[in-house]
Amino acid sequence: MSTEKSLPKKIESLQAVASDYDALLCDVWGVIHNGYHLFPGVAEALQGWRDNVGPVLLLTNAPRPAEAVQRRLDRMDCPREAYDGILSSGDAAREILSQRGAEGQVCYFVGATKDVDVLNGIDIEFAPAEEADFILLTGMSNDMEETLEDYADEIALWHKHNLQLICANPDRIVQIGEQVIYCAGALAEIYENNGGDVIWLGKPHLPIYDTGFNRLQKLTNMETPRILAIGDGFKTDIPGANAANLDVLFITGGLSETLTQETKTPEDIAAILRDYDSYAHYFMKHLSW
Template identity: 45%
Template sequence: MTALTFVEKLRDLVDGVDVVLSDIWGVVHNGLEAFPEACEALHTFRARGGAVILITNAPRPADSVQRQLRKMGIADETYDAIVSSGDLTRHFVAGHPGKKMFWLGPERDNSIYRGLDPVLAPLEQADYIVCTGLFDDETESAEDYRGMMLKARERKLTLICANPDIVVERGDRLIYCAGAIAELYRELGGEVIFYGKPHRPIYERAMELAAERHSHPIELNRVLAIGDSVRTDLAGAHGFGIDCLFVTRGIHSEEFEGIDQLDPASVKELFGHPPKALTRELRW
């Protein structure tokens, strides 16, 4: 294993790359404001003939994600398509008509079942759980749901995790996501189905859309993933067999503060399977 250094520009890594699969939260914005240079980098890659597919663990349909990006001033021309864990979760719900669903998450995520007409039910009557997040991610943590998860385990309910992230940036803070509750439920012995990174379905769907943009299948050695999470972005890229550019300004920023190069031992400790390169923030 070799040392890792920081690269300053995306353009130094994309010779021979046809497709970029980019994370959104932590790479393109921080939940409150867009990163203009990152958006410009993706737009420039597209202008040179590449395809950009945004892949996100957002527990909402792609059109809802797009509306959020537009509100932040992120132009549609920045990317070709969006694949969200919310869309994959919707496929599960659509495939279980008539089953009673307990929805665990904030009201803002109600687009997860828009147009599906699921049978919403309290936990005591539900056939399964869909978790999009915490009811109040500003004040709560997964531990606040331990009692609820113990009751769910007693009923042997399957929990569908619509966002495998444990934490995500919101401005300069980290807030808990659905993945934190899902991991607690799994530790308690509950059954969990995860949709989103690092699991294969979201990458497979992204590659289908990339192939449509290029009008032919794309070889994996011509794909570059970009993300800021070791657990989801890097692990997902490695598991799918593609290179990853790791952005350190996101949820791991404190671990990389003041570091210009990582020796092999540090690479192994921080990453396990190393990324192709590191960058502090995405820019062309």
């Protein structure tokens, strides 16, 4: 895969680069939907890729199992024919919970009711912070209303008990409709920056890319499939793809547009990503075939 840091090329459709790749590794929130509905033409773009090129694996930092992510896509009328599988950071969190439960460790859970699917069927004891061995953080309890300042006392409690924190969603912010809300990654970053011990799951960290590569090897029946990564996250999708040595398509109609950042020219894109020590090979507003 290319690692050249030249200016990204604007493309109008996936067909423009389809002949150079064998598979897609595609972000979900901000690329496929905005929290409420699908972006126009995205499902057709993914189906076009599957019909004409190869498999599509969705890679998401959602702190929920892949099945829960799929149910959400179903409710938005995203056809299952648009993708071959889903890989979520929630699945990675479940693996760690199962391992630690078998070791007799006790977990302190911090997150919203909507995230409890990640705990279902796990044989592990849960307790308040004062009695726990570690924290599982999936996000804020009420992310539509709470701010980072609301968690100052909570974070101080974690420090007081010197708890290791497992961050099941490294995203700092996410778009819901026209609103931007804070995710687990924003809280975990504060904790880590003040000396807290954090285990980061999902993008931009390499283990989830290794898992994704292995899945795409099987789906393509190829030893080294040429993979195009797609995302809109400055701190997650793009740096992660760079670290994994994957070519990457930056979607400007997700977080970048919501944050009203100028993303009309290759120079705009390069300048934005440079702040995160990352770069993209291509860019477009929303996926189209």
